[in-house]
Amino acid sequence: MNKLWAGRTAGKTASLVDEINSSIGVDMRLYKQDIKGSIAHAEMMAKQGIVSEADARLIIEGLTGIEQDITSGALEIDMSAEDIHMFVEQELTNRIGDTGKMLHTARSRNDQVALDTKMYCAGAADDVDEMLVQLMKVLADKAEKTTGVIMPGYTHMQHAQPVSFGQHLMAYAMMFERDRERLADCKKRILSRSPIGACALAGTTFDIDREYEAGLLGFTGVALNSMDAVSDRDHFVELLSALSIIMMHVSRLSEEIITWCTSEFSFVKLPDEYTTGSSIMPQKKNPDVAELCRGKTGRVYGNLMSLLTTLKGLPLAYNKDIQEDKMPLFDSVETVELCIEAFIEIVDVMQVDEESMYESAKVGYINATDLADYLVVKGMPFRDAYNVSGKIVSYCIGRDVALEDLPIEEFKQFSDLIESDVHERLSLKTCMEKRNSQGGTSPEQVMKQIEYIRSII
Numbered sequence: 001m002n003k004l005w006a007g008r009t010a011g012k013t014a015s016l017v018d019e020i021n022s023s024i025g026v027d028m029r030l031y032k033q034d035i036k037g038s039i040a041h042a043e044m045m046a047k048q049g050i051v052s053e054a055d056a057r058l059i060i061e062g063l064t065g066i067e068q069d070i071t072s073g074a075l076e077i078d079m080s081a082e083d084i085h086m087f088v089e090q091e092l093t094n095r096i097g098d099t100g101k102m103l104h105t106a107r108s109r110n111d112q113v114a115l116d117t118k119m120y121c122a123g124a125a126d127d128v129d130e131m132l133v134q135l136m137k138v139l140a141d142k143a144e145k146t147t148g149v150i151m152p153g154y155t156h157m158q159h160a161q162p163v164s165f166g167q168h169l170m171a172y173a174m175m176f177e178r179d180r181e182r183l184a185d186c187k188k189r190i191l192s193r194s195p196i197g198a199c200a201l202a203g204t205t206f207d208i209d210r211e212y213e214a215g216l217l218g219f220t221g222v223a224l225n226s227m228d229a230v231s232d233r234d235h236f237v238e239l240l241s242a243l244s245i246i247m248m249h250v251s252r253l254s255e256e257i258i259t260w261c262t263s264e265f266s267f268v269k270l271p272d273e274y275t276t277g278s279s280i281m282p283q284k285k286n287p288d289v290a291e292l293c294r295g296k297t298g299r300v301y302g303n304l305m306s307l308l309t310t311l312k313g314l315p316l317a318y319n320k321d322i323q324e325d326k327m328p329l330f331d332s333v334e335t336v337e338l339c340i341e342a343f344i345e346i347v348d349v350m351q352v353d354e355e356s357m358y359e360s361a362k363v364g365y366i367n368a369t370d371l372a373d374y375l376v377v378k379g380m381p382f383r384d385a386y387n388v389s390g391k392i393v394s395y396c397i398g399r400d401v402a403l404e405d406l407p408i409e410e411f412k413q414f415s416d417l418i419e420s421d422v423h424e425r426l427s428l429k430t431c432m433e434k435r436n437s438q439g440g441t442s443p444e445q446v447m448k449q450i451e452y453i454r455s456i457i
């Protein structure tokens with residue numbers, strides 16, 4: 001195949017070389033960023049007198065037409081082109097003739113691809129951010145409906161203390177708030193350093209205006225070292241890290257939903273449309289969506305490791321290895337978007353089985369801390385109260401009776417401080433409502449979290 005870069009070589013490559021060299025199947029996703037970058041480049045060159053205003057107009061019109069035609073489907077991307085950058089340039093020359101050949105003055109594919117991917121990453125950070133906002137919104141809405149729903153709160157997967165289901169959901173909203181901060185931070189760093197103008201690796205002999213070109217593209221500054229600019233893929237690593245952390249959160253929620261859907265738990269039910277059946281067991285209703293999101297997390301982590309490994313041994317400046325960066329990036333962005341989209345629906349449609357959660361919370365002496373706290377309020381030091389409460393729990397286990405059902409006379413065998421108000425104090429509802437410290441599980445505190453999350457989305 002003949003190449004635009006035919007120069008020292010005749011530009012004819014063996015078909016196997018074409019196959020291994022080609023990235024268009026992956027980087028075709030960058031056509032909008034590529035054209036936007038090229039339009040800014042033409043504008044900058046015209047301003048600097050590197051090309052005439054008339055030539056720049058022609059180039060810009062040609063590029064605008066190419067973008068419209070790719071988007072509308074009128075122009076099919078030629079999969080035999082080496083990459084999207086070569087395809088767009090070749091198509092421009094096909095359309096406007098020799099003027100198209102001026103576009104690549106004072107730049108290289110090295111700074112061009114670094115620019116395009118930075119723009120892609122900034123856009124992806126925005127898209128994922130918007131989806132996280134939607135997810136936080138449904139979490140807050142669901143939490144508002146369930147502030148008073150009591151479930152067992154766990155540590156070590158053992159019943160620990162009663163919590164509000166709303167509190168449990170809002171824990172995830174807080175995780176996604178941090179995820180949004182990471183995305184914003186990553187985007188800020190991307191947009192502060194435009195690589196365009198670094199050219200192949202050493203800058204250019206032309207009198208370019210990098211600040212101007214960067215400004216046209218929404219960047220706030222330029223990368224200060226040309227060699228760093230063309231070989232830097234930190235933005236990929238940062239975005240892939242942020243996406244991995246998002247998936248870690250999505251996967252934890254997946255795991256909980258899968259567990260809650262089991263017959264053993266039965267805390268939530270998913271509508272039939274959000275589950276799948278088994279080809280052999282007619283009774284099955286499987287939470288595949290949550291399982292797949294949990295499973296896809298492995299792939300998103302793998303993409304981060306794949307990229308870090310690709311980058312670790314690279315000497316300065318650009319090396320073709322770097323072309324392998326885009327597959328893991330696009331895959332992670334697309335996977336994370338799909339999973340968040342799925343969870344926006346799953347959280348919304350998930351039906352909460354209040355009774356089942358309550359029945360479960362009644363098991364396991366989940367209010368033992370409350371009994372200790374009760375004794376402290378009556379004047380006993382906490383460590384003693386802990387001890388007495390522990391003894392009462394053992395006593396109750398021996399008699400198979402719940403703490404809140406133990407008759408007052410039997411309580412009194414352990415401490416005179418215990419009075420008849422103990423039963424009300426040990427009800428699960430009171431236990432939950434009394435945890436009214438900031439960030440605690442009382443409906444009042446959960447409502448404050450909901451209001452906070454709503455104020456930032």
Ligand code: ARG
Pocket residue numbers: 023027082083109110113318320322323
């Ligand atoms: N398709 C290439 C990539 O994605 C473009 C850069 C090619 N640069 C070069 N010096 N051959 O990295």
